Amino acid sequence: xxxxxxxxxxxxxxxxxxxxxxxxxxxxxxxxxxxxxxxxxxxxxxxxxxxxxxxxxxxxxxxxxxxxxxxxxxxxxxxxxxxxxxxxxxxxxxxxxxxxxxxxxxxxxxxxxxxxxxxxxxxxxxxxxxxxxxxxxxxxxxxxxxxxxxxxxxxxxxxxxxxxx
Amino acid sequence: xxxxxxxxxxxxxxxxxxxxxxxxxxxxxxxxxxxxxxxxxxxxxxxxxxxxxxxxxxxxxxxxxxxxxxxxxxxxxxxxxxxxxxxxxxxxxxxxxxxxxxxxxxxxxxxxxxxxxxxxxxxxxxxxxxxxxxxxxxxxxxxxxxxxxxxxxxxxxxxxxxxxxxxxxxxxxxxxxxxxxxxxxxxxxxxxxxxxxxxxxxxxxxxxxxxxxxxxxxxxxxxxxxxxxxxxxxxxxxxxxxxxxxxxxxxxxxxxxxxxxxxxxxxxxxxxxxxxxxxxxxxxxxxxxxxx
Numbered sequence: 001x002x003x004x005x006x007x008x009x010x011x012x013x014x015x016x017x018x019x020x021x022x023x024x025x026x027x028x029x030x031x032x033x034x035x036x037x038x039x040x041x042x043x044x045x046x047x048x049x050x051x052x053x054x055x056x057x058x059x060x061x062x063x064x065x066x067x068x069x070x071x072x073x074x075x076x077x078x079x080x081x082x083x084x085x086x087x088x089x090x091x092x093x094x095x096x097x098x099x100x101x102x103x104x105x106x107x108x109x110x111x112x113x114x115x116x117x118x119x120x121x122x123x124x125x126x127x128x129x130x131x132x133x134x135x136x137x138x139x140x141x142x143x144x145x146x147x148x149x150x151x152x153x154x155x156x157x158x159x160x161x162x163x164x165x
Numbered sequence: 166x167x168x169x170x171x172x173x174x175x176x177x178x179x180x181x182x183x184x185x186x187x188x189x190x191x192x193x194x195x196x197x198x199x200x201x202x203x204x205x206x207x208x209x210x211x212x213x214x215x216x217x218x219x220x221x222x223x224x225x226x227x228x229x230x231x232x233x234x235x236x237x238x239x240x241x242x243x244x245x246x247x248x249x250x251x252x253x254x255x256x257x258x259x260x261x262x263x264x265x266x267x268x269x270x271x272x273x274x275x276x277x278x279x280x281x282x283x284x285x286x287x288x289x290x291x292x293x294x295x296x297x298x299x300x301x302x303x304x305x306x307x308x309x310x311x312x313x314x315x316x317x318x319x320x321x322x323x324x325x326x327x328x329x330x331x332x333x334x335x336x337x338x339x340x341x342x343x344x345x346x347x348x349x350x351x352x353x354x355x356x357x358x359x360x361x362x363x364x365x366x367x368x369x370x371x372x373x374x375x376x377x378x379x380x381x382x383x384x385x386x387x388x389x390x391x392x393x394x395x396x397x398x399x400x401x402x403x404x405x406x407x408x409x410x411x412x413x414x415x416x417x418x419x420x421x422x423x424x425x426x427x428x429x430x431x432x433x434x435x436x437x438x439x440x441x442x443x444x445x446x447x448x449x450x451x452x453x454x455x456x457x
Contacts, residue, residue: 003220005228012283034283036276037241037249037268040225055224060241063286066279071237075228087290124294 001044002052004162005075006155009068009101010082011093012061015115018145019082020058023155028146035060038072045156047163054159062093070104078109078162080154085114085142088124109161110138113154117144181266186248190263192219192230199260208265209245225252226263232256241272249273355450359436361406362444363390375432375452377425393422395429409438409446419453430454 008016017035021027024041041056059072073079079101084090094112101110112133114125133140139161141154169177181187188203188210198219205211213222220227225242236255244250244265249272253264349356355372357365365388373380376393394402398421405415417435424430436448 001221003224003227013287032284032287034276034280036272036279037243038225038239039243042224055227057225060279061283063283065282069240071239074237077228089290 002050003055004052004077004159005055005057006158006162007057007059007073007076007079007101008082009059009079009094009097010061011084011087011090012063012066014061014082014084014087014090015145016061016080016082017058019080019113019115019143019151019154020056022145022148022151024056026148028148030146043155045159047156047159050163052159052163054155062097068097068100070100073101073104076101076105076108077165078158079105080158081110081112083112083114083125085116085123085125086119088129091125091129109158109165111154111158111161112138112140113143114140115143115145117142117149118146184267186265186267188265190219190223190226191259192226192261192263194231194260196220196230198222203265205265207246207267208248208250223263229254230261232261241268241275355432355452357448357450358439359390359446359448360444361446364388365390365393366445371452372450375424375430375450376422395421395423405434405436409436410443413438417449420450422450 008020010016012034013032017033017039018028020041021029024043035058037060039058041058043054043056045052045054057072057076059068060066062068081094081098082090083094098110114130116123130140130142139157141150141157143150143154145151186204186207188205188208189201190198190205190210190213191200193199196218197216198213199215201210201213205213210223219230225239225244229237232254234256236253239252239254241249242252248267248269250265251268253262253266255262255264348354349369352369352371352374355369355375357368357372359365364386365383368383368388370380373383376388378388382388390402401418401420405418408415414437415435417433420432420434422430422432431453433451433453434448436446439445439447
């Protein structure tokens with residue numbers, strides 16, 4: 001079966017692990033557990049008539065000290081940039097990571113996920129900031145790992161984009 | 166190992182072997198697994214098949230191989246068994262080597278530190294947010310206070326102006342009343358207040374003297390217009406009333422009052438409606454007998 005490596009990228013505590021858990025296992029926990037290194041999960045999907053395995057690399061988030069390690073990105077067919085809607089600075093981190101990822105793996109497909117719509121009343125991102133992303137041609141989803149909102153769509157869209165390449 | 170005695174090298178190898186569960190894979194340049202060994206089962210890597218694509222058997226190697234010339238390091242890869250492995254990849258003529266060393270203990274230690282650091286960072290971000298919200302609330306409150314203070318100052322200023330105006334009017338009224346009182350009390354002319362319904366409500370001494378009534382009689386309401394006015398000249402009163410209603414005051418005219426003793430008193434009479442009233446008048450009467 002075809003296998004495609006997808007990397008979950010973003011600042012720390014934006015919900016990368018929660019999104020993978022929601023997508024792969026349909027579970028969610030409110031408790032925050034930081035990721036060290038990388039954890040790899042597998043999810044079988046069908047795109048068109050094609051069955052494939054998505055290998056989801058949940059990579060530890062960036063913070064002031066830890067930067068994205070390029071070796072984790074090697075061989076990625078695509079990536080998901082995760083932003084925490086309640087923390088404006090995580091969007092800036094996402095911009096920086098996207099540049100870094102592009103240098104490492106080239107122009108592979110990616111989608112932006114603005115997570116935590118369940119906390120939308122605490123959001124620090126306004127429509128203007130989000131529209132800027134879409135205006136630059138990026139595919140953006142507003143998701144909630146807690147409720148599952150748009151999580152599946154985000155992963156499937158990326159899978160479709162990968163298969164179009 | 167260069168510069169190290171063989172005893173040290175052997176000890177180090179034994180140390181790694183005893184404490185870090187080394188395991189390896191050798192992958193041919195076409196991506197197929199050609200050889201493996203060591204403690205792979207510790208990492209949950211089992212049921213390997215020779216000459217089959219390695220990415221289908223060891224998922225974290227999907228897309229990683231073949232390597233460039235430089236070695237690669239993947240720290241803390243969480244394996245299927247739950248252990249974390251440091252994964253080293255390097256190339257030789259035989260193919261791409263994958264070396265796994267147990268890093269679980271190091272990963273746990275690192276996770277504990279990182280968890281605290283991230284929790285602290287999130288706490289700081291939360292505090293900053295709370296601080297910003299408090300500052301915003303404070304700014305809004307200050308703006309409201311400033312607006313209200315301004316409105317209050319404006320209202321105070323307006324009130325002060327109104328008070329000053331009222332004091333000025335009261336002073337003017339007091340002055341006017343004093344002047345009028347002086348005229349009335351001087352008794353140079355007769356002055357009285359006439360209610361058009363027919364009652365004389367107030368009068369000075371000069372007027373009472375003209376018509377022969379006492380102040381007690383006046384206060385008892387015993388001085389009526391009909392009693393002191395000759396019926397033959399009543400039409401002049403009616404004309405004066407019309408003039409007052411039209412212009413506020415009548416043109417002074419000669420009139421005759423009937424004295425209490427029945428005698429006739431010729432006089433010059435003028436009247437004006439009190440301000441804001443349709444019935445109350447102030448009148449003057451000049452005794453013509455004394456002035457002819």
